[in-house]
Amino acid sequence: MNNAILLISCPDKKGITAKITSFIFRNNGNIEHADQHIDFQTNTFFMRIEWALKGFRIAKKDISKKFSLIAREFKMSWSLYFTQETPRMAIFASKLTHCLYDLLLRHNEGQFKCKIPLIISNHASVSKIAKNFNIKFYSFAKTPKNKKEVEKEEIKLLEKENIELVVLARYAQILTSQVVEKFSNRIINIHHSFLPAFIGQNPYKQAYRRGVKIIGATSHYVTEKLDAGPIIEQDTVRISHRDILSDLKRKGQDLEKIVLGRAVRLHLERKILVYNNKTVVFD
Amino acid sequence: MNNAILLISCPDKKGITAKITSFIFRNNGNIEHADQHIDFQTNTFFMRIEWALKGFRIAKKDISKKFSLIAREFKMSWSLYFTQETPRMAIFASKLTHCLYDLLLRHNEGQFKCKIPLIISNHASVSKIAKNFNIKFYSFAKTPKNKKEVEKEEIKLLEKENIELVVLARYAQILTSQVVEKFSNRIINIHHSFLPAFIGQNPYKQAYRRGVKIIGATSHYVTEKLDAGPIIEQDTVRISHRDILSDLKRKGQDLEKIVLGRAVRLHLERKILVYNNKTVVFD
Amino acid sequence: MNNAILLISCPDKKGITAKITSFIFRNNGNIEHADQHIDFQTNTFFMRIEWALKGFRIAKKDISKKFSLIAREFKMSWSLYFTQETPRMAIFASKLTHCLYDLLLRHNEGQFKCKIPLIISNHASVSKIAKNFNIKFYSFAKTPKNKKEVEKEEIKLLEKENIELVVLARYAQILTSQVVEKFSNRIINIHHSFLPAFIGQNPYKQAYRRGVKIIGATSHYVTEKLDAGPIIEQDTVRISHRDILSDLKRKGQDLEKIVLGRAVRLHLERKILVYNNKTVVFD
């Protein structure tokens, strides 16, 4: 597969789709997927369009420049991706390794088109798993005191490894703004509740105390405000009075794995547009 | 069907189940359903037990007295119900009548074993529906000023009609403590969100703004704290970026009807025990 | 709202989307929704495109003719709809009226943009409901013997009333080919199982006997083969060993109503394309 993908948002106006699709057609591209959405409240146009590059008359390196003329005309925010450029993803993990394991197994099964060059964790014990999957492992003993300094090292590492996407696999630490800003809309977290219910620590405990009959999990992009970033995916599962806290954790873990896995896949397939702290998810 | 039902909670201790079931057996009762639950955190025992009265050696009117000896021994909170005593239910409705309609249709189909002698609403327009279903209708023009006075009339009416259960079918008014206290654990409300997310007004609008990917509905007993009472039942449905506020409302209405209908049925079948602002729901 | 909608399928080829969207743009139409799909197995292109007619340079009555030039070029199967032309829908009902009621209430709430000029049933008792909702009612005493003759009358009636969509709301009769052919992809049925499991009669009984842990409902277009037409929508609900046949029926009815309601709405919004006995459902 050798495709190009454009993710676009701009004020809605007549002729956008015609302009974009004609650009691709005139240059001999074959559109394989096209999905658009208009938010009528804000009059905003969103599009994901993917076309085969085989026979396309514009060279890969020149597409950006050529397309920027159309983009300027419609005041677009846009990103261009190529399916042959494999994104690089880093995983931050804690002692709770079920999500880490799940991501690595999905990667092995071919569900994620990406490279995973490194895993970062506070817990040296995670190194075993990294080794099993042949991935470099870095352990940092983060404390409230040295957090900012340690994060600087982590950023250096991420940049050196050319990391595009950071996945927090039940990573128990809050990242400071220096990381969040650098990786805006490129850090995916899994929170173990159906947000916005049960923000913060121990959401299963909170859920147990409130006596809810369903629990959930939410994957979202990380912003500076805790558990308040754009939601990518959520799911829920039924519980009963018979379920004690450990049952909530067990049932919730199945959700966490699925919900995080879906979000990572959507990101890697360039199917997410962030707008107004919300997501447009083309599937 | 001519059964007795006991709902029991008490501190857990050896021999409770043996005592209760022997009491029924010695008196020639046939247990048709028995369900128990122990909350090990608080060491509390819960039970719902239902037996056939055919051939039972104790007369209906004497069962309470006889059972109270066992109850005292174990310091039980308990209630005794007879399936041949049909509970009476009142519905409070607003302009939004989908839940009202749904309850009345379920009642007609035999899903609820109860009588519905009256409907109360702020909106005279609801009278038509009441008439169609041959139910008495009372309209009260409630304002912040006359609320307490109007409620007193409503209470009088409920008492006169011997109402056991009050169902708020998307009733847009908050009841004051004088009603809530009188009908403790006997007022069921439907809130159009997966509580505790989106408490208060316009939960669909709140959900839309937050950009969640699932919406929900919650039925709960009404307590003095808004939307904070014991949750009986919840359910959720998936939404996407394509769904605007009116879609959320439409999709949510299907949930509201189902979740409220289930809660009412569970209450009428004496399957709910309230404890610590949570519910034990035997199904 | 004054929009035009095109539903298109054709062999995939370069330039289809560009041609269609340029056609709309050149004539000053504003695209409000566009969704496309390619089936790579059969190399088939599908599209639903909706644009505002305000300011569109081609008169409503001429759009078909103008568009047919493009259609011919790409060998399209296509249909053109206008949101201002309200489709007419007939409901066939039986003694079990929960789906009938549900459709009528959804219609009243504005969920269906259609007219419902008539209800047809074998059971005279349904006439009451029809009367309540101010809809003409026709009762036919269908028997195996007179079926073909009665159907002819029904067809006459449907044609006289200019009916576009026939909805079988738990209609217990099988239609013969003379009806099915005349209303190809325009008869929606609700079957009370997750097809293809439990085809035919008494699916809840079949489900109960097999001991499944979930039951379902399926809405589909009617074809000559029983319960084998293109599936539009399905949903499921969990059951347990405690649920007896009447519980399955009760739980299933909630599904039936929702699944049928969704299918009817999708059809009326021109979001369904039938292909290879399957559906492409744009939402």
Next chain:
Amino acid sequence: MNNAILLISCPDKKGITAKITSFIFRNNGNIEHADQHIDFQTNTFFMRIEWALKGFRIAKKDISKKFSLIAREFKMSWSLYFTQETPRMAIFASKLTHCLYDLLLRHNEGQFKCKIPLIISNHASVSKIAKNFNIKFYSFAKTPKNKKEVEKEEIKLLEKENIELVVLARYAQILTSQVVEKFSNRIINIHHSFLPAFIGQNPYKQAYRRGVKIIGATSHYVTEKLDAGPIIEQDTVRISHRDILSDLKRKGQDLEKIVLGRAVRLHLERKILVYNNKTVVFD
């Protein structure tokens, strides 16, 4: 935890529960869980009862003998289990290892109270995974010709290892009656469809062809008739026309893992009673 568990079924009669619970109480046992169910169609009584052995006046080894007196009186089928006796489970795996991995990780996380002494597979490649988890691995090159002979070796192995439960983790082979009979209600299979739909080979392909809008997974005890044994657990997930066969497989795998995991856990916790080719699942 040092508990005893009784699983009982028998013709319903007055006094069963009283007899059982009094037996436990008189001997100073504390009932921690008790759940009963009556099938009124066949007048059959089912019970799962669990009590703490601490202070119980009957020695572990004598409980069976003592209880058999009650059992005889009521013509019970019954099994007695002790939570301190850890059951031994064997996994049969194929090339598709997602379920195998999932079971092993759940076991590591403490979700399954069992030992897993061995993995059996046709594919030598699975040995790596077994090694990683420190489990003995046996590879058998099964062919239609040598099947019966190979199975005999497998049975010998299972008996030598004192295996109680056999789990087929997407094991692609059909077992013959000699195995099935020996491990009646002790072999759990995962079938990748919502049975009884899509029995046999390639259920995802069958589902794709039929154009269903939901797919499912089913765990069941293996009987001699293919995919027709007592269903333990099922779940479903929504798909759309955009999902091609590989998407069905990917989405389905998440279901398979969850549905198989739940079934294994329920079996190990002695929560399943088989009756009339159906299951009573106490949770």
